[in-house]
Amino acid sequence: xxxxxxxxxxxxxxxxxxxxxxxxxxxxxxxxxxxxxxxxxxxxxxxxxxxxxxxxxxxxxxxxxxxxxxxxxxxxxxxxxxxxxxxxxxxxxxxxxxxxxxxxxxxxxxxxxxxxxxxxxxxxxxxxxxxxxxxxxxxxxxxxxxxxxxxxxxxxxxxxxxxxxxxxxxxxxxxxxxxxxxxxxxxxxxxxxxxxxxxxxxxxxxxxxxxxxxxxxxxxxxxxxxxxxx
Amino acid sequence: xxxxxxxxxxxxxxxxxxxxxxxxxxxxxxxxxxxxxxxxxxxxxxxxxxxxxxxxxxxxxxxxxxxxxxxxxxxxxxxxxxxxxxxxxxxxxxxxxxxxxxxxxxxxxxxxxxxxxxxxxxxxxxxxxxxxxxxxxxxxxxxxxxxxxxxxxxxxxxxxxxxxxxxxxxxxxxxxxxxxxxxxxxxxxxxxxxxxxxxxxxxxxxxxxxxxxxxxxxxxxxxxxxxxxxxxxxxxxxxxxxxxxxxxxxxxxxxxxxxxxxxxxxxxxxxxxxxxxxxxxxxxxxxxxxxxxxxxxxxxxxxxxxxxxxxxxxxxxxxxxxxxxxxxxxxxxxxxxxxxxxxxxxxxxxxxxxxxxxxxxxxxxxxxxx
Numbered sequence: 388x389x390x391x392x393x394x395x396x397x398x399x400x401x402x403x404x405x406x407x408x409x410x411x412x413x414x415x416x417x418x419x420x421x422x423x424x425x426x427x428x429x430x431x432x433x434x435x436x437x438x439x440x441x442x443x444x445x446x447x448x449x450x451x452x453x454x455x456x457x458x459x460x461x462x463x464x465x466x467x468x469x470x471x472x473x474x475x476x477x478x479x480x481x482x483x484x485x486x487x488x489x490x491x492x493x494x495x496x497x498x499x500x501x502x503x504x505x506x507x508x509x510x511x512x513x514x515x516x517x518x519x520x521x522x523x524x525x526x527x528x529x530x531x532x533x534x535x536x537x538x539x540x541x542x543x544x545x546x547x548x549x550x551x552x553x554x555x556x557x558x559x560x561x562x563x564x565x566x567x568x569x570x571x572x573x574x575x576x577x578x579x580x581x582x583x584x585x586x587x588x589x590x591x592x593x594x595x596x597x598x599x600x601x602x603x604x605x606x607x608x609x610x611x612x613x614x615x616x617x
Numbered sequence: 618x619x620x621x622x623x624x625x626x627x628x629x630x631x632x633x634x635x636x637x638x639x640x641x642x643x644x645x646x647x648x649x650x651x652x653x654x655x656x657x658x659x660x661x662x663x664x665x666x667x668x669x670x671x672x673x674x675x676x677x678x679x680x681x682x683x684x685x686x687x688x689x690x691x692x693x694x695x696x697x698x699x700x701x702x703x704x705x706x707x708x709x710x711x712x713x714x715x716x717x718x719x720x721x722x723x724x725x726x727x728x729x730x731x732x733x734x735x736x737x738x739x740x741x742x743x744x745x746x747x748x749x750x751x752x753x754x755x756x757x758x759x760x761x762x763x764x765x766x767x768x769x770x771x772x773x774x775x776x777x778x779x780x781x782x783x784x785x786x787x788x789x790x791x792x793x794x795x796x797x798x799x800x801x802x803x804x805x806x807x808x809x810x811x812x813x814x815x816x817x818x819x820x821x822x823x824x825x826x827x828x829x830x831x832x833x834x835x836x837x838x839x840x841x842x843x844x845x846x847x848x849x850x851x852x853x854x855x856x857x858x859x860x861x862x863x864x865x866x867x868x869x870x871x872x873x874x875x876x877x878x879x880x881x882x883x884x885x886x887x888x889x890x891x892x893x894x895x896x897x898x899x900x901x902x903x904x905x906x907x908x909x910x911x912x913x914x915x916x917x918x919x920x921x922x923x924x925x926x927x928x929x930x931x932x933x934x935x936x937x938x939x940x941x942x943x944x945x946x947x948x949x950x951x952x953x954x955x956x957x958x959x960x961x962x963x964x965x966x967x968x969x970x971x972x973x974x975x976x977x978x979x980x981x982x983x984x985x986x987x
Contacts, residue, residue, distance in 0.1 A: 394823040398636035399629060410625030411832040434636070450828075 393447030397436040441472020497596035529593030534571040538585035626842035644808040659792040671719040678726030714790035716745035797862040798948035804854040805883035814908035817895025830984030847884035870952040889978040915941040
């Protein structure tokens with residue numbers, strides 16, 4: 388298990404830290420392997436107080452792996468890290484998963500959960516409010532897919548007139564809810580035939596974070612209403 | 618308790634400590650500066666009055682008290698009255714390393730007023746020739762004044778009050794002799810106390826203890842490794858003190874294996890006490906305050922810089938409730954007075970205290986907050 392904001396003895400090097408933990412667990416110290424596994428080999432002789440936040444977390448991961456655990460608990464391992472360090476930690480976590488270990492990852496970054504997890508449990512106020520694979524949760528609690536076309540007001544006007552759609556316009560992006568990709572392709576064909584200028588399109592769907600915001604917002608609203616009731 | 622885990626933790630503790638210049642400075646260099654400083658300041662001998670430890674066996678009489686009072690009024694000596702209960706004065710002087718003593722015999726006043734000869738006995742130590750000379754001169758002066766007060770006619774021998782001078786057969790100790798055990802005690806106190814209070818509170822705040830709790834290392838093993846480290850540091854510090862004291866200042870202390878129990882139990886006690894103080898506080902800042910409240914009185918009142926026997930009686934009583942007193946007094950008994958029986962009593966006190974504090978530390982100290 389490694390906690391958020393991992394700390395160690397300041398004047399001790401990464402190599403010595405792994406040797407220390409190996410001695411405590413009475414296992415053969417596989418220092419080079421472990422440091423390589425968390426991409427910290429080049430910092431083997433650096434003292435803990437000279438490591439960056441991401442490197443400290445990586446060392447924490449290496450120490451958590453000293454006794455070759457089948458289950459790892461990682462408590463917000465990327466909190467406060469820069470994007471580069473965060474991606475490096477993600478790589479380590481993916482590797483742990485590929486090695487067949489079970490990783491329990493707690494995080495506030497839903498993007499992280501969506502990228503890394505096989506199964507996600509969304510916890511709100513101590514209760515699991517949604518559970519499943521990221522795709523299942525999005526499917527169950529997310530909104531429909533959206534066709535997003537980059538173009539000006541004429542594009543929005545075209546969709547409004549053409550099929551009585553109710554597109555939303557945000558920062559020059561026109562969004563239309565669609566039930567399937569085929570439906571979206573049909574709209575694009577019509578748009579192309581109309582000769583109205585547009586520059587690009589994407590098909591988007593809710594992320595885990597969108598779902599989280601929606602679920603939690605819905606719960607909080609419900610609670611607020613029930614609190615307000617006489 | 619697992620020796621392998623203790624050894625691993627001891628190794629990591631030693632590495633961390635040896636790479637920390639501030640900790641090393643306070644553990645080894647600071648006491649060294651103190652011994653050099655105090656040794657140089659006081660190695661020329663004290664310029665103050667010579668203390669005469671006096672037993673008055675005629676204490677009811679105004680004449681005997683006037684004699685001691687007159688002696689005390691000379692600027693050369695200071696009279697410290699010793700009760701008859703301490704027993705043989707010569708032995709008492711020897712055991713405490715005092716250079717000068719005086720016995721006013723029973724019947725002093727009666728003899729004096731009846732014109733009969735009376736001898737006061739002055740104990741001096743040939744090793745402390747200057748103190749002996751000053752004391753003899755002062756006592757002689759006061760005796761002469763008493764003799765002259767009889768208005769003796771010139772033809773008659775009126776030397777009623779005379780002085781019998783005897784040697785004290787023991788060593789006389791100089792300031793540096795007291796300073797060596799005192800500063801070893803200082804080191805035993807400060808190094809573990811300051812460090813352990815800080816470590817215990819800050820490791821808890823940083824979650825380091827929580828991490829250690831996830832390893833097989835137990836609290837008792839962790840505490841034991843710390844104790845072992847500070848015992849090693851104490852050995853090193855004591856060796857430096859003795860080397861400087863004996864080599865540079867020519868101290869007269871006995872280096873005996875009998876000081877080892879104090880060099881072991883002293884750090885044992887203060888590591889555990891530091892941990893108790895650190896565990897009792899919620900924040901590192903509060904821990905530092907608690908640590909200072911415990912440490913500072915002991916730093917000055919237990920014979921670290923000056924012998925407790927030189928303190929006013931009230932402060933001597935205070936010293937006796939402070940644990941470091943028993944560590945320093947025990948080392949004084951071994952290194953200065955060769956009194957192993959007294960050292961044994963000190964050792965018993967510190968042993969009992971150590972066990973109590975160790976148990977308390979284990980009970981109070983938690984890897985993580987509840």
